[in-house]
Amino acid sequence: MNEEQFNAHEALVKELNDPVLRAEYARAYDNYRPGFLARVLGCLLVGSGTLVYGKKPSYEKFKAIEVIARIPYQSWEVASYTLLTGLYSNEERAIELTKTSTFSREAQDNETMHVVVISQIVKRLKCEGFFRHVFIPLVFALFYFWTIYLLYMFSRRSALELNYLFENHAYNQYQQFLVENGERLRDTPVYSEFLVFYGRTARCEYELFESIRNDELIHRNRSIRELQTKKG
Numbered sequence: 001m002n003e004e005q006f007n008a009h010e011a012l013v014k015e016l017n018d019p020v021l022r023a024e025y026a027r028a029y030d031n032y033r034p035g036f037l038a039r040v041l042g043c044l045l046v047g048s049g050t051l052v053y054g055k056k057p058s059y060e061k062f063k064a065i066e067v068i069a070r071i072p073y074q075s076w077e078v079a080s081y082t083l084l085t086g087l088y089s090n091e092e093r094a095i096e097l098t099k100t101s102t103f104s105r106e107a108q109d110n111e112t113m114h115v116v117v118i119s120q121i122v123k124r125l126k127c128e129g130f131f132r133h134v135f136i137p138l139v140f141a142l143f144y145f146w147t148i149y150l151l152y153m154f155s156r157r158s159a160l161e162l163n164y165l166f167e168n169h170a171y172n173q174y175q176q177f178l179v180e181n182g183e184r185l186r187d188t189p190v191y192s193e194f195l196v197f198y199g200r201t202a203r204c205e206y207e208l209f210e211s212i213r214n215d216e217l218i219h220r221n222r223s224i225r226e227l228q229t230k231k232g
Contacts, residue, residue: 001106005106009110010199013211013215016217022214029221029224034158034162034164034165035158037155038165039165041147042162045144045166048140049068057173057174058177059118059121060129060133062174062177063115063119063122063137064136066118067115067141068140068141068166070108070141071141071144071148072162072163073104073105073108074104074108074145075149075159076100076104076148076152077101077104077105079148079149079159080098080100080104081101083097083153084097084098099226100226107222110215111215114215116194117190117194118212120192148162157227160224161223161227163220163223164220164223164224167216167217174212174213174216177209178206178210178213182206185204186204187204188205189203189204189205190208195208
């Protein structure tokens with residue numbers, strides 16, 4: 001992500017702290033209805049996570065979510081370059097694929113920050129188990145990468161819509177976490193060298209998770225805008 005893109009993203013993240021502006025921003029895609037395939041895969045994805053980690057949001061659940069959340073963006077980028085190998089002579093398609101690759105790289109950096117910073121919190125609290133919170137997410141991520149890769153190759157729309165559903169779930173989980181734990185989170189400072197390295201500041205865990213919630217909403221909306229831009 002270049003400096004201009006980063007600054008624009010961070011400015012939007014701060015704007016979305018305002019509940020009125022956030023509701024307006026979310027409303028544009030709150031009622032979007034993905035296709036059948038994305039809905040089925042989305043139910044399996046979210047349902048599996050709920051089965052393993054429960055319905056309530058938690059630090060350790062967020063770590064698992066963020067390990068998985070990076071995967072679609074990595075997979076899209078690889079798939080885009082695979083397709084470009086055979087479609088470089090089609091300028092319209094090449095532009096479409098390159099734009100998605102740019103979004104993918106931006107989102108990968110952002111999601112990497114999430115998982116590294118949250119992992120440090122989980123490590124400090126010693127609240128994770130190896131099998132549930134390390135092994136399962138890594139195995140699932142490997143399977144998920146190739147599933148999304150193949151899905152993107154044959155149905156770019158379904159791949160983007162599935163990400164919309166997953167990011168919408170993540171957004172709602174972070175919002176619930178903030179509502180239920182706001183007072184405690186405001187009193188808990190954040191210590192993270194990676195957060196400073198990334199270029200974001202947060203005085204407390206509330207500000208950290210507030211910004212991550214906003215990231216997920218931006219990713220959710222951007223997934224569908226990628227489709228609508230092509231239609232336009």
